[in-house]
Amino acid sequence: MSPADDGTLRKLAGTLSGVARTLQAEPDVETTVSAIVKVALDYVAGAEYAGIALVERGRIHTVAPTGEIVRAIDKLQYDLREGPCVDAIAEHQTYRVGNVGRERRWPSFGPAAARNGIHSLLSYRLFVSDRTLGALNFYSSRVDAFDQRTEDDGTLFATHAAIALIGAQREAQLSLAIDNRDIISTAKGILMERHDIDAAEAFRILVEASQSANLKLHQTAAWFVENRGQG
Structure with a gap:
C-alpha cells in the first residue's frame, strides 16, 4: 500500500468515526434520518442531492430529501416500479448509474429521470442482518458523476447509517412501548x-372495551384517561 493510499484510508476511518458519533447522538428516527442525509451529502463526492427511501409496513416512501427533485425522481420509481432505488431494496444490491437516460434496465424510468435533469444515481440498500430498512440514494445532474471509489466509500457510510437507523428505530419502539x-x-x-376492583379486573374491562370498540388496548386506555372514565 502506498503512503497516499494509507493516508486516504486513515482519513476515511476518521471521517466514518465522526459520522458514527454524530448519528448515535441523534434522539429519534426523524432526526437520525435527517442527519444521515445531511452528512451523506457532504461526504459522497459528486452528489448534488440525497434522500432515504424508507420501508415501513411493506410500503416505500421518501424521507428527508434535500430537494423536491428527490421526491419527484423517487415517485417516478415507485409509480413505475423500476429504478435503482427500488431495485436496491428488492435485489439487495448497490446500483451506480452514470447515464440513466440510456439505461436499458429501466426503459420507462431512465428517460423520465433524464427529462427531469437527473443523469447519475447511486443507491445503497440499508440493512442489518437480513432486515432491509430502505435505501440511501444520491443524485446528480451530471453524467458519470460517481466512480468506483465513490461507490466503495459510500458503501462504508451506508453501513454506519443503517446501524444508526436501526438503533433509532428500536429506541423509538421501546419508548412507545413504555x-x-x-x-x-x-x-x-x-x-x-372508581369501581373498587383489583388490577386484573380493571385490565379485563380495558381489554373488553378495546375489543368492543375495535381499538388497540393502548388507544382505549388513552381515550379512557383523557375522558377520565366518562361515558
Whole structure:
C-alpha cells in the first residue's frame, strides 16, 4: 500500500468515526434520518442531492430529501416500479448509474429521470442482518458523476447509517412501548379507584372495551384517561 493510499484510508476511518458519533447522538428516527442525509451529502463526492427511501409496513416512501427533485425522481420509481432505488431494496444490491437516460434496465424510468435533469444515481440498500430498512440514494445532474471509489466509500457510510437507523428505530419502539404501558397502568388505576376492583379486573374491562370498540388496548386506555372514565 502506498503512503497516499494509507493516508486516504486513515482519513476515511476518521471521517466514518465522526459520522458514527454524530448519528448515535441523534434522539429519534426523524432526526437520525435527517442527519444521515445531511452528512451523506457532504461526504459522497459528486452528489448534488440525497434522500432515504424508507420501508415501513411493506410500503416505500421518501424521507428527508434535500430537494423536491428527490421526491419527484423517487415517485417516478415507485409509480413505475423500476429504478435503482427500488431495485436496491428488492435485489439487495448497490446500483451506480452514470447515464440513466440510456439505461436499458429501466426503459420507462431512465428517460423520465433524464427529462427531469437527473443523469447519475447511486443507491445503497440499508440493512442489518437480513432486515432491509430502505435505501440511501444520491443524485446528480451530471453524467458519470460517481466512480468506483465513490461507490466503495459510500458503501462504508451506508453501513454506519443503517446501524444508526436501526438503533433509532428500536429506541423509538421501546419508548412507545413504555408510553403504552404507562397509559394502560394509569387507566387501570382509574378503574380500580372508581369501581373498587383489583388490577386484573380493571385490565379485563380495558381489554373488553378495546375489543368492543375495535381499538388497540393502548388507544382505549388513552381515550379512557383523557375522558377520565366518562361515558
